[in-house]
Amino acid sequence: MAGSSVRWGILGTGGIAATFTEDAMRLPGHEVVAVGSRSAASASAFAERYGIPRAHASYADLAADDGVDVVYVATPHPMHFEPARLCMEAGRAVLVEKPLTTCADDAEKLAAIAREHGVFAMEGMWTRFNPLVRRLRELVADGAIGEVTAVYADFSVAAEFDASHRQWSPELGGGALLDLGCYPVSFTWPLLGPPATVQVAASPAPTGVDANTGIMLGYESGAIALLHCGLTGASPHTATVVGTRGRVDVAAPFYRPSAMTVTRTGAAPEEITADVPGHGFTYEAEEVARCLRAGLTESPLMPLDETVAILRTLDEIAARFTERFADRPAGAAQSTSTQP
């Protein structure tokens, strides 16, 4: 890193690239110095919109830009791997949008490339860095609610059907699980660790991706997680962590919370709040900067091996429905139950 500022390059010029850029630009000690797109016109338009000094007409040119410390990869999920690889092989640190890749094997390969090149890499699971989610982890670790026995979390949206949109298109990594289900699964992970059993009920969209997916995870401790993701209706977007001596209710949206209530058995509920600036992405940008300044190649809050392990569970969940969807009509509920 040159001087004290972290110099960001933005790879891709879609919706979340704009959102993240706006948050990064709010932060002292952060500069957005370059953008790369598949097209010169999109790169220039994005650069002009945000006053970004350099517009690159290819991802390779952005990867080769020595004035960039870290590249934010903001392409559809199946297009995360190649650009991230390009950037890391050019010595660039990467923050890659969630899910890191579309399967655990690819995530493992990216982690190996990061380690081989000694560069920082992290999945942009921004929820992890929210101050209340960090506080929740501390409270649970300190035994504030006893042993965790259950986690409930949901992330379902009413998305208009459009076969060409990345949320519905199989070619663009569509489906509720990879787009939204990764949040409740990742949220639960630090609280309960890897599940011992996986059960799934899901229904397909007309494009064959999962449109409405319920997940029940079982743990060696006896705890369970009841998780839901979908594209077919707006759910509350809340999360609750139940323990033997109390519970924590995380207010909507649990993936970017600004309030949660801790209820210890026998005590009055305690509300904890936080002011979340901008769109909520400043915390992950600051964590990247902290790691780069400290010379870390991974964040302890979202390490690569954990991203890989979570993707293994997502693979396992997807395996419960993908083959069956192929010969069932859209909307027909699938119910499967398995022990690994």
Ligand SMILES: NC(=O)c1ccc[n+]([C@@H]2O[C@H](COP(=O)([O-])OP(=O)(O)OC[C@H]3O[C@@H](n4cnc5c(N)ncnc54)[C@H](OP(=O)(O)O)[C@@H]3O)[C@@H](O)[C@H]2O)c1
């Ligand atoms: N953290 C969050 O809250 C959050 C929210 C939304 C999305 N996301 C994640 O961010 C990623 C991008 O989502 P988005 O909603 O920003 O998508 P989007 O609006 O469709 O933008 C994706 C961008 O990727 C580039 N791209 C490269 N190959 C492409 C292809 N074959 N088809 C379409 N675009 C392609 C395009 O930029 P160029 O044409 O400039 O190359 C495009 O503008 C996804 O992985 C998603 O999971 C995260």
